[in-house]
Amino acid sequence: MEELWGRRVLLTKQFSAVLDAYQTFPAMIDQGAYMRCTRCNTELLKTAILLPSGFYYCPSCIQMGRIDSSLQLIHQAEPANQTREVFLDWQGTLTPAQEEISIALCHSLAQKKPHLIHAVTGAGKTEILFEAIYRALKKGGRVALASPRVDVCLELYPRLQEVFPKETIALLYGGNEQKYTYTSLVICTTHQLLHFYHAFDFLIVDEVDSFPFQGDKKLAYAVSQATKEDSCLTYLTATPPQALLKEIQASFIISQLPARFHRRPLPEPEFIWWNHWAAHSKKGTHLGKLYQLIDQLSQKNHVLLFCPSIHLMDCLFQHVQKHFPDLQVEKVHADDDQRKEKVTKMRQHHYQLFLCTTILERGVTFENVSVIILGANHPVFTKATLVQISGRVDRKGAYNFGRVCFLYDEQTVAMKLALKEIKLNNQLARKRGLVDEL
Template identity: 45%
Template sequence: MEQKEDALSLSINSEKAMIDMGTEIECVRCGTRHLKSDVRLGEENNFYYYCSTCIQLGRVTSNQLLYFEECRAPVANKQEINLCWEGQLTQAQQTVSLKIKKAMFDKTKLLINAVTGAGKTEMLFSGIEHSLKHGARICIASPRVDVCLELYPRFSSVFPDIVISLLYGDQTVPYQYSPFVICTTHQLLRFYHAFDVLIIDEVDAFPLVNNSMLQYGINHCKKQQAAVIYLTATPGKKLLNTTKTGEIEEVILPSRYHGFPLPSPRLIWQWRWREVLLSHFNLSKVYTLLESEVKQNRRLLIFCPNILWMHRFEQVLMKYFPHKNISAVYSADSQRNAKVTNMRAGTIDWLLTTTILERGVTFSDIDVMVIGSNHDVYTEATLVQISGRVGRKATHPTGAVYFIHDGKTLAMMRCVKRIKKMNQLSGLGG
């Protein structure tokens, strides 16, 4: 559990880190139950149990206590809160912004089902400002570290008077208590009844979706009376079912803030793309397409179905396009953050990636290519999110999306159908 400064605390409480359930032992931090025989350590007369599920956050054992503090809420307006944002919301955004503000005040649940590039972050500003002024503690969590790394500087710039904590696995800066936390969903397991407002960005993304441990963290990190705001462009069936039963209110925003339609993917058939693009690349449709991209001086985000194939294709591209600055990134890449930063800065021309960059990152003036879009790694939601990387900036609201395939899949067709439906709802055609 987290530690807070003494000046803010009412009292320090503790509880056993693990609960004895007979033949099982339950971890209080992550809620996982284990057979005792699977997680027992130590000697016969001096043994204990540990949790293998959340061990990446530090080992929790049955002979330990978890400490937590009930924190006194700050007095409203005790600290100056300045929202330093000169932008202006569209009428549609303003409507959603007011819904968010009301949900935060009423401490209710709300799903913002908004297309990629709708400006979800900006629609949060007013509600967060109001909540901070009234002493609320706020957390924005996402399953993707790239999302957190993009959100942190944006919120830091618009709320310069507030200390914002950024928490993720590789973070080296020591944690300190703050009224505003941005973190990965794994880090929520470190908090207990801490937040008045919890915002889950990209709620349908891996590894959060269908992960019982992370769902446990969401339920336990917030106060019993708290607002929960879910943000996504691709809500799953389970989440949508909660809106049908009235458990969660849904707000749909089908248009992007700059008024341009979502880019509709162009499906390009390439016979046996796995082999052809590596061994006979110069004879492929992709080579011809990339030559056209070179003539137009277009930057590219190129999605590949797996790491091994991606690296082999990277070498092929570097051979045929030596004048281009080409790089590749994947989840365990030690240079991952640096490469994303360089792509954002425009110093990388073509960035190959796995699905780790399917959402939550914004690059200006790019086209997107999905190699092997018929591979089973690409779900409907993944393809929709990937398509949404194009045309996100008002200065560059358009771009091309290419699906390279050797056979159409249901996911591909549903992706195209969903994009056309949102464009129709926004009045921008199919």
């Protein structure tokens, strides 16, 4: 039964006829005063998770389906790899800097060593992966690209399908109604890795610094369980946390790329002071500075306006719609039922002004945009978030004078560090001869 290869899922009646050929695990393991969930490895105090039935359940991974101590998990090992034909259809070319990292990654894959690719936003990390993915598939291996963000998965899927047109690719994320089938190439959220066990020869985790992956022990456990013992684990990030770098520096091969493929410097943020920005945005008063900035930026580009909360975004949306009746204005947030459709329309240039929360801070590419971060000093905007949002500008296409504007009423350490990091990357890129001056 192929749907169980490399999987570890709840044992149900549909699998009962084949139990002799499969391995089973208790769903929960008794550890005295605690129970440990086999799926997510979370240890839980018995008194907190006791059900009226007398069994214990795991609230930590309940979004993946309820699991309790009365149940079992079932697994079948991946079959042995067999060399096969794989068709790679990509007409592009890598820059010398990209090519260097691609070769290093292929070497890590051959040697089964872990690898971190630290590359700035818009550096072309996905293209760097193509050759290594091709080699892994050709040897009969199983490959997964995982990300904490659904939007990243939705953007990766058509790109990989275009490059590997003869491969069936599984796209897995919460809420996707497509039935799971076995494939050699998988794109999924990191939560979906909780359903895999010793499955992948090559596992690539994108945006490893991103919520909810960063700091979530069960997702780190999911990664470790989803890979085979002799696999290549690869991390991708534009903003690696110092704790992560310290943790992996002795065991991972680390490649750094401080420049984008089009050889233009990263846009450096402009700090624009606007006193009492939150109060004005909610009440709709004294919005002249914001309106003037939107008017300037929309002359050359579409505008992404990042807001620190849904409530403030909803308030501001009403005000800008009234003030700019001739602009196509829309808004989006994580729980928006039309989120996917709206993001697609933004890519197709349907909206001239697009209000959003940090849900679009990474993993999405729009041509010809400028960015405004409203309340860049708000705690929700960490250094990494500010760097990622800044990286939405000038990612692809011809140069179109895109700008990054931090609106604030008090400078924060995060703002200063974000600007410093972007400047340092530009300096390093110039030193290595990777950018051309505009």
